[in-house]
Amino acid sequence: MSTDPQRDPPPVGEEIHLPGNSLIPVLTAVGITVALVGVTTTWLFTIAGGILTIVCIVRWVRDTRRDVSELPLQH
Numbered sequence: 001m002s003t004d005p006q007r008d009p010p011p012v013g014e015e016i017h018l019p020g021n022s023l024i025p026v027l028t029a030v031g032i033t034v035a036l037v038g039v040t041t042t043w044l045f046t047i048a049g050g051i052l053t054i055v056c057i058v059r060w061v062r063d064t065r066r067d068v069s070e071l072p073l074q075h
Helices: 022-038 044-068
Strands: none
Touching: 022 044
């Protein structure tokens, strides 16, 4: 019996972990875009976009760490 994870489904009873829905990636992209637009227009956009980006990245990392810590030990 082959155990190719790309072709074979997981064993019965094994859960597949999927992250929940989140707007964090979209908000991170918006923050980066606003910061880049601010580089060519005004420093206020640069600061606002930078703050939004940093806050989103910190939140994203924190959420990912929490999700990973909730996984079963054998993963």
